[in-house]
Amino acid sequence: xxxxxxxxxxxxxxxxxxxxxxxxxxxxxxxxxxxxxxxxxxxxxxxxxxxxxxxxxxxxxxxxxxxxxxxxxxxxxxxxxxxxxxxxxxxxxxxxxxxxxxxxxxxxxxxxxxxxxxxxxxxxxxxxxxxxxxxxxxxxxxxxxxxxxxxxxxxxxxxxxxxxxxxxxxxxxxxxxxxxxxxxxxxxxxxxxxxxxxxxxxxxxxxxxxxxxxxxxxxxxxxxxxxxxxxxxxxxxxxxxxxxxxxxxxxxxxxxxxxxxxxxxxxxxxxxxxxxxxxxxxxxxxxxxxxxxxxxxxxxxxxxxxxxxxxxxxxxxxxxxxxxxxxxxxxxxxxxxxxxxxxxxxxxxxxxxxx
Amino acid sequence: xxxxxxxxxxxxxxxxxxxxxxxxxxxxxxxxxxxxxxxxxxxxxxxxxxxxxxxxxxxxxxxxxxxxxxxxxxxxxxxxxxxxxxxxxxxxxxxxxxxxxxxxxxxxxxxxxxxxxxxxxxxxxxxxxxxxxxxxxxxxxxxxxxxxxxxxxxxxxxxxxxxxxxxxxxxxxxxxxxxxxxxxxxxxxxxxxxxxxxxxxxxxxxxxxxxxxxxxxxxxxxxxxxxxxxxxxxxxxxxxxxxxxxxxxxxxxxxxxxxxxxxxxxxxxxxxxxxxxxxxxxxxxxxxxxxxxxxxxxxxxxxxxxxxxxxxxxxxxxxxxxxxxxxxxxxxxxxxxxxxxxxxxxxxxxxxxxxxxxxxxxxxxxxxxxxxxxxxxxxxxxxxxxxxxxxxxxxxxxxxxxxxxxxxxxxxxxxxxxxxxxxxxxxxxxxxxxxxxxxxxxxxxxxxxxxxxxxxxxxxxxxxxxxxxxxxxxxxxxxxxxxxxxxxxxxxxxxxxxxxxx
Numbered sequence: 001x002x003x004x005x006x007x008x009x010x011x012x013x014x015x016x017x018x019x020x021x022x023x024x025x026x027x028x029x030x031x032x033x034x035x036x037x038x039x040x041x042x043x044x045x046x047x048x049x050x051x052x053x054x055x056x057x058x059x060x061x062x063x064x065x066x067x068x069x070x071x072x073x074x075x076x077x078x079x080x081x082x083x084x085x086x087x088x089x090x091x092x093x094x095x096x097x098x099x100x101x102x103x104x105x106x107x108x109x110x111x112x113x114x115x116x117x118x119x120x121x122x123x124x125x126x127x128x129x130x131x132x133x134x135x136x137x138x139x140x141x142x143x144x145x146x147x148x149x150x151x152x153x154x155x156x157x158x159x160x161x162x163x164x165x166x167x168x169x170x171x172x173x174x175x176x177x178x179x180x181x182x183x184x185x186x187x188x189x190x191x192x193x194x195x196x197x198x199x200x201x202x203x204x205x206x207x208x209x210x211x212x213x214x215x216x217x218x219x220x221x222x223x224x225x226x227x228x229x230x231x232x233x234x235x236x237x238x239x240x241x242x243x244x245x246x247x248x249x250x251x252x253x254x255x256x257x258x259x260x261x262x263x264x265x266x267x268x269x270x271x272x273x274x275x276x277x278x279x280x281x282x283x284x285x286x287x288x289x290x291x292x293x294x295x296x297x298x299x300x301x302x303x304x305x306x307x308x309x310x311x312x313x314x315x316x317x318x319x320x321x322x323x324x325x326x327x328x329x330x331x332x333x334x335x336x337x338x339x340x341x342x343x344x345x346x347x348x349x350x351x352x353x354x355x
Numbered sequence: 356x357x358x359x360x361x362x363x364x365x366x367x368x369x370x371x372x373x374x375x376x377x378x379x380x381x382x383x384x385x386x387x388x389x390x391x392x393x394x395x396x397x398x399x400x401x402x403x404x405x406x407x408x409x410x411x412x413x414x415x416x417x418x419x420x421x422x423x424x425x426x427x428x429x430x431x432x433x434x435x436x437x438x439x440x441x442x443x444x445x446x447x448x449x450x451x452x453x454x455x456x457x458x459x460x461x462x463x464x465x466x467x468x469x470x471x472x473x474x475x476x477x478x479x480x481x482x483x484x485x486x487x488x489x490x491x492x493x494x495x496x497x498x499x500x501x502x503x504x505x506x507x508x509x510x511x512x513x514x515x516x517x518x519x520x521x522x523x524x525x526x527x528x529x530x531x532x533x534x535x536x537x538x539x540x541x542x543x544x545x546x547x548x549x550x551x552x553x554x555x556x557x558x559x560x561x562x563x564x565x566x567x568x569x570x571x572x573x574x575x576x577x578x579x580x581x582x583x584x585x586x587x588x589x590x591x592x593x594x595x596x597x598x599x600x601x602x603x604x605x606x607x608x609x610x611x612x613x614x615x616x617x618x619x620x621x622x623x624x625x626x627x628x629x630x631x632x633x634x635x636x637x638x639x640x641x642x643x644x645x646x647x648x649x650x651x652x653x654x655x656x657x658x659x660x661x662x663x664x665x666x667x668x669x670x671x672x673x674x675x676x677x678x679x680x681x682x683x684x685x686x687x688x689x690x691x692x693x694x695x696x697x698x699x700x701x702x703x704x705x706x707x708x709x710x711x712x713x714x715x716x717x718x719x720x721x722x723x724x725x726x727x728x729x730x731x732x733x734x735x736x737x738x739x740x741x742x743x744x745x746x747x748x749x750x751x752x753x754x755x756x757x758x759x760x761x762x763x764x765x766x767x768x769x770x771x772x773x774x775x776x777x778x779x780x781x782x783x784x785x786x787x788x789x790x791x792x793x794x795x796x797x798x799x800x801x802x803x804x805x806x807x808x809x810x811x812x813x814x815x816x817x818x819x820x821x822x823x824x825x826x827x828x829x830x831x832x833x834x835x836x837x838x839x840x841x842x843x844x845x846x847x848x849x850x851x852x853x854x855x856x857x
Contacts (some may be wrong), residue, residue: 209715210726217713220704227661227691227699228713229682341758 010282014291014335017280017326025319029311039309043316046304047092047297053304055186059258061296062130062188063088063267065195067251067274067294069123070243076206078219083128083143084247085271086150090124091117091248092255093154093316096170096262100162105176113177114194121248122241124150129240132137133233139240147271158262169263179257191257198246199289206285223321247274280327293318348353356383359547360405360422360516367400374400375571378414382516387538387548389558390578391591394566394647394816398551401568402518405549406438407431410473429444432458437509438518442500445493452476452489479510483540493789499530504814506537510546517541518549521559524648528750535561555855556586588851592818599823601802603843607828609673610634611779611810612658612689617667619653624833628653628816631836632668633829635810640801641840642825643814644849645854650834651814655783658702658812659691662683672778685714690777692768692785696761703757707749710736710756711771728818745770746796749820761791769797773804780804783814787854798824818854822847832856 026036047057066083073082081087095117099109128142157170166172180188206212216234218225226232237287251267259266281288302316333339357373360382361529375397390398395721397700399524403409405416418434423430431438445454456472473489480487485503493501502522510571511516519538523531538548540563552558558565563581567590574590620627635641642776643651658660663679670676670686693699701710711732717726721734738752747766748843749759756767764787772780777841782801786794801824805811815821821828825842830853840846 001591024843171841210722210729213709213729217702217705217709221698221702223698224700224702227681227683227693229680231682337758 009215010334013321013330014280014282014287014327017323017330018294020326021026021319021322022177024322025315028315028318032311032315034309034311039311039315040079041304042308043298043301043305045301046308047301049304051183051186053187055181055183056298057300058186058188060300061293062192062195062257063270064251064273064277064292064296065192065199065289066210067247067270067276068251068277068288069195069199070247071275071281071287072278072281072285072288073202073206073246074125074239075278076219076242076344077215077235077324078222079129079132079236081125081141081143081240081243082140082271082275083125083244084274085245086143086147087121087124087244087268088251088254089147089154090150090251091121092251092259092267093150093262094120094156094248095252096255097157097162099173099177103174105174106274107175109174110256113173113256114249115251117292118245118249121251122245124248125240125242125244126237129237132240133236138263151267152261154266155264158264162262164261172260173256177256178260179253189257191253194253195250196289198249198286202246202285230292230311239333247271248252276324279331280323282331284316298331307346356386358382358562358630359384361417361420362401362405363415363417364415365398365401365404365411367404367409369413373571375404378568378571378573379567380573380594382547382549384547385542385545386563387542387550387560387561389550389552389565390568391558391565391587391667393591393818395566396591397567397571399520399853400571402438402520402549402551403430405518406436413511432512432514434520435513435515437512437514437516439502439505439509439520439522441524443503443505443523445501445782447493449489450490450492453497453503454491454493456502456811458512470537476507480507482500483510483544484537485510492700495664497530499527499533502526502530502534503537510658514546516547516549518551520551520783521553522550523552524553525623532559548717553855555852555857558585558587567591579817584852584855584857585848588855589848592847592851599842601798601824602825603841603848604639605841605843606636608636608638610636610670611672612812614658615668615670617657617664618659619662619664621665621834625649626653628832631834632667632685633836635812637778637808638665638805639826640805640811640824640842642821642828642830643831644821644850645816646830647816651783651816653833653834654831655720655781655812657692658684658779659689659693660782682736685775688776688778689777690772690780692765692772692780692782694783696764696768697757699765701756701764704755706753707742707747707759707767707797708734709772710767711738711741713771714775727832740763741770741774745800749795753828759807762789765789765797769800774799777809779810780810781812785813786815786817786820818851830854 031041046053046230048054062108067088070087071081095113096114099113104112116266119230124146127146128139131137132139158263162170179191181187182193204214214230215235216231218232222232277291281291298320299318302313302338303310305316306313358381362378362380364372365375378401387803392398400409404411407427407430410426416425423434425434433746446695448832450474452614455476456467476489485507487503487507488496488499506517526534541548550562559579565582565587566574566576566577567574567587569591574593596856606735615630615632617631621629628650643654645651657664660679660683668675682798702713712721716722716729722729735752742749742752745766747763747770749763780818785797789797801811813821813824820843821848827842828840828845828850830837830850832854833856839852
């Protein structure tokens with residue numbers, strides 16, 4: 001019972017944040033002279049109105065789900081992996097390089113590409129982890145810096161080493177490697193299914209296994225975890241590797257699912273988007289997946305909104321940003337002892353009187 | 356003698372608790388007045404009132420015969436009260452000179468007249484024999500020199516009354532001599548010093564008068580020349596032995612843990628162990644008596660594997676320990692109720708149930724396949740059972756353990772540790788902050804564990820608790836054991852004197 005009520009309150013924060021953000025978005029729309037009801041309707045219609053729209057939204061959500069889960073996993077262990085973007089790109093780049101150079105095709109190629117992506121991402125995530133536990137360096141700074149290294153490394157590949165004629169991009173992967181659509185009439189591919197499966201597996205690992213339990217304990221209180229005999233450093237390193245592997249796998253899967261080639265600007269912003277979504281999802285893997293889909297919907301729908309009502313797409317960006325601000329603030333609010341006291345008072349009046 | 360400062364009927368109440376009650380204290384010019392008392396006797400609260408950090412609930416403070424309100428540390432400085440805290444308040448990356456002039460309002464305009472300031476400081480340091488190197492950074496100078504900087508800083512800001520809070524705690528013997536020379540010099544220049552210390556030898560050596568505090572009240576003030584260590588210790592402890600309600604035992608048998616000349620961070624008298632040997636046998640409670648910060652923390656962490664010794668050996672159940680890791684110690688049957696229950700014992704944001712099974716999620720009882728799938732139903736019913744058995748007052752086992760009261764948090768830890776059926780139980784300050792009922796409950800559980808043959812190490816700053824519970828008492832002082840006493844009719848006076856290093 002208590003659990004249900006607790007998850008209800010933690011559910012309330014993001015929902016309220018979204019409603020508040022939309023309210024302010026509506027005010028802006030009114031100020032712009034548009035009908036907010038109509039604009040919102042076209043926004044949602046653009047994202048979910050047709051099967052094609054839903055497909056586009058899920059497709060757009062796929063890389064975000066991976067980077068959001070990447071951030072979520074590291075946060076759960078109490079460390080900050082802001083290098084999701086670098087790990088995503090390094091995974092995509094290495095996956096591409098391996099299948100391209102070995103000329104792998106078909107299902108074998110797909111599996112190798114995604115595995116290589118996961119391993120590459122894991123290695124990229126391991127670097128800040130090792131530097132943190134052996135040298136005490138700040139993992140946030142290292143992981144952000146490695147984003148640039150990965151981006152520039154990808155740049156070397158598509159401008160020099162594996163360049164497609166005279167364009168600054170690589171050739172596309174072999175057509176036999178391109179992931180097929182799950183449902184032919186919809187644009188999303190098996191990479192979306194993979195993303196959701198990763199989310200579900202992560203939920204199981206974190207909440208239903210002893211290792212996940214300990215990992216969360218380490219994330220919440222490292223000192224107590226050490227006193228209770230958990231190998232804290234091993235868990236921190238492990239969380240970095242797995243977190244990086246999730247992003248790297250996402251990079252490879254997205255490469256085969258939609259992107260097909262390495263190109264300038266690929267992956268830009270995925271890392272930090274992922275961090276924000278993990279926070280809004282209250283670091284719960286399943287909630288994080290849903291949040292990523294919701295953000296993708298806001299992005300996809302904003303174009304139809306602009307076409308139908310003339311409200312610029314940047315209003316959608318404002319709404320997205322406000323959702324982040326409100327939910328992070330709301331999360332901080334629920335951490336206050338006053339809030340906990342209020343919650344207990346509201347929900348446990350009867351229980352207290354009974355005693 | 357001319358009076359410098361007088362506190363009249365000072366009381367400080369926190370909730371229903373009086374940290375100070377009707378305290379009268381007078382300091383004369385040119386004297387060293389020592390405040391002596393156990394942990395929690397109210398010395399710090401009283402000094403915090405004097406330097407304006409706390410406002411007294413009742414009472415008045417007079418300086419030079421004039422009533423003053425001290426509402427901030429800045430005000431205290433203005434009135435000529437300076438304090439050197441036990442932990443120095445210096446900016447480490449800055450030079451000695453910069454630290455001393457920090458907060459100085461003497462310079463007019465926006466520039467600091469460094470040459471003039473330097474001259475003043477040098478004059479002061481010469482006058483009081485406070486030898487410091489003005490251009491060295493704080494990190495480059497010794498602890499003793501840092502203390503001289505603190506004193507110089509206080510004098511530079513015009514202190515007439517200097518409060519030294521356990522100033523000898525971090526010093527070497529030679530540095531202590533130097534400090535005493537400075538204190539004598541201060542006296543001869545008409546300054547007054549309030550000296551806080553637990554060390555009887557030093558107190559008797561340097562004080563003019565000694566005020567004894569107990570449970571927030573002034574017991575008496577005596578002239579140093581008319582007293583001795585034993586008299587002071589008796590006044591400080593101020594109690595006759597009340598008969599323990601528990602039967603004291605003497606046991607024999609193979610020790611569950613044995614320390615042999617264990618050394619850790621030896622040069623630090625307050626956070627180190629300097630050659631400690633002891634053993635704990637099954638079915639006895641060994642109590643460690645001592646003033647807080649004499650190596651108790653290190654002792655507890657060493658016996659639970661959190662830290663490893665630099666020299667010496669630890670034997671667990673007869674075999675020598677080679678790796679010091681809490682996990683190995685837990686596996687060998689060591690349970691730990693740590694000093695700081697929120698920081699070290701509990702995962703505050705996790706539920707009561709989660710905290711109760713914290714160390715045992717891999718067992719068959721709580722998961723399938725060695726931790727591959729948690730049996731949440733079994734975990735919950737186990738938690739319900741323990742909540743009943745250990746009388747943990749909560750609304751639900753899914754409640755975050757952070758939201759429990761201190762006593763109930765302690766019961767969660769105790770339940771977890773005792774249910775792990777240890778051979779050795781290390782409990783540190785088990786009843787700190789607990790009410791009488793919860794304290795009694797914790798004590799009963801410890802006795803019950805003893806009856807089952809668990810060897811228990813009890814470390815507590817509460818002397819009464821050590822007397823009440825222990826079958827054997829070891830006194831720790833500056834990282835060494837000062838003596839061993841039987842828990843049956845323990846000689847309180849001898850023990851209390853040993854606690855102060857005599």
